[in-house]
Amino acid sequence: MTTTSNSPSFLIGDRAVGNGFPVYFVADIAANHDGDLERAKDLIYLAKEAGADAAKFQHFAAATIVSDYEFSRQLDIKSHQSNWKKSVFNTYAAASVDLNWTPVLKETCEKAGIEFMTSPYSFELADHIDPYLNAYKIGSGDITWINYLQYLAKKNKPLLLATGASTFEDAIRAVEAVKAFNNDVCVMQCNTNYTGSLENFRYLNLRVLNCYKEMFPDCVLGLSDHTPGHSAVLGAVALGARLVEKHFTDANDRDGPDHKFSLIPASWRAMVDSTRELDLALGNGIKRIEPNERETAIVQRRSLCAARDLQAGEVITAKDLIPLRPCPPNAFMPYEMEHLVGKTLRVAMPFGKSISRTSVE
Known part of the structure; x- marks a missing residue:
């Protein structure tokens, strides 16, 4: 971690992330590979061409992330999951990454010239994936799993911590827990709603980033976004976000849990280009004749x-x-x-x- 005059930064591979450096873009392919390794590889190259700095996947096993009993028998509230064609458990099972894919995905990212990234959702998968990663993304749903957060923190790699569907207390608890072992942390504002509705803009609350800047002055700020388009990204960058994660696909009309709210390559490129322009436009805050x-x-x-x-x-x-x-x-x-x-x-x-x-x- 490098911290000078409220300018924290860290390295992901050979890329510096933080104040004074270009915004770092993570293309979350997630489940959009649709269970097809060749498709996953194609999406990696498309993400690179669209301007992403990292191509991200999710490593989980259905049995260690969701309770089939609760979702199928007990829980009536399913949010965006109510539109899934399969049960929650079976959807997760179908979306899981085959562990044999891991070295192939890593190698493909290296060939494409893009960082390989993933979110592991268990201790075992964290150990499996560790040799292939330069940073860990932690999903919002695990913000209260302190033992796991600290387990990842001890691996001494940058942590990208999403804080969707949480409170300041949740964020403080999680950040303090990981910073006891690891100073390289990106705290990401997030609204964890995957419907892709325009209504979600009213709940995004980007000004939380101003609070995070005061609360966590030695953390990099970021945004994990699920709203349509990229207006929220521009707002977040203007407020200090230096790392952005958005879902990525090649077509919004494909079947699958994540396609509909993901950005396609043309939209992703427009987001990156607009952000690069905004970064130049923000300047240093000194009023002068340019x-x-x-x-x-x-x-x-x-x-x-x-x-x-x-x-x-x-x-x-x-x-x-x-x-x-x-x-x-x-x-x-x-x-x-x-x-x-x-x-x-x-x-x-x-x-x-x-x-x-x-x-x-």
Whole structure:
């Protein structure tokens, strides 16, 4: 971790993430591979072409992430899962990554020139995936599983901690737990609703990032976003987010739990390009005449000019002056009139000529 003047950063592979560095984009392919390894590989290349810095998957086993008993017999509340064509348990089972895929996915990412990333959802899978990872993404649903968070923290790799469907207390508890063992943490604002509804914008609450900046000054800020388009991403970056995660697919009309709210390559590229433009536009906060404005400052600002033909030796009065464009170098600004009135002209000044500092005494 590098922290100077409230500018925390860390490395993911050879890429620096944090203040002063380009926004880092994670394309969450998640379950959008649809159980097909070749499709997963294709999505990796598409993510790279669309401008992603990392291609992310999810390593889980249905039996160690969901209770079939609770979802099928006990729990009526299923949120976005109510639209799934299979049971919750079977959907997770179908979306799981075959462990034999892991080295292939890693190798494919290396060939594509993109970081391989995944979220493991058990101790065993964390151990399995560790040799292949340079950072861990922790999903919002595990923010209360402190033992697991600390287990990942002890692996001494950057942690990307999503904080969806949680409170400040939850975030503080989790961050304090992992920072006891690991200083490289990105705290990500998130609204954990996967319906893709426009209504979700009212619940995204990006200003939480302002609070996180005060609460966790030595953490990188991020956004894990599930809203349509990329307006939320631009807002988050303007508020200080330096890492962004969005779901990624090649077609929104495919069957599967994540396709409908994912960005397709063209939309993803538009998000990245817009963010790069925004990053340039944000600047350093110092108000000044910028290099590309210097000529404009001359042609659009006014200077004090002769309001009539003036002769050398005349003492200038207020009636002798008129503020007109342009404002050449060494001219008097309109707010300097009181400093010019009463001075004597060294040379004659025709009507409309800007009075320079060297032409008076």
